[in-house]
Amino acid sequence: MGRGKIVLKRIDDSMIRQVTFSKRKKGLLKKARELSILCDAEVGVIAFSGTGKLYDFASSRLDLFLIFPSLKVNLFYSMLNIFP
Secondary structure (H helix, E strand, C coil), rough: CCCCCCCCCCCCCCHHHHHHHHHHHHHHHHHHHHHEEEECCCEEEEEECCCCEEEEECCCCCCHHHHHCCCHHHHHHHHHHHHC
């Protein structure tokens, strides 16, 4: 027996929303890492929290965000312009 379906809508309570983001982010990054290991695939994930904090995962050995930290800042401001 599976879990019931949930309605996808914005969570109004900011504390519950942050906890949900944290849990789902952890699961998403875990799945990305598993996919890269199991399928020998190059996987990249970028997520911004509601407060604007950036979280990323890259399966490549060459992580450009570590070499060029300014890319994170530029990417963040670019995303702000794309998504109002």
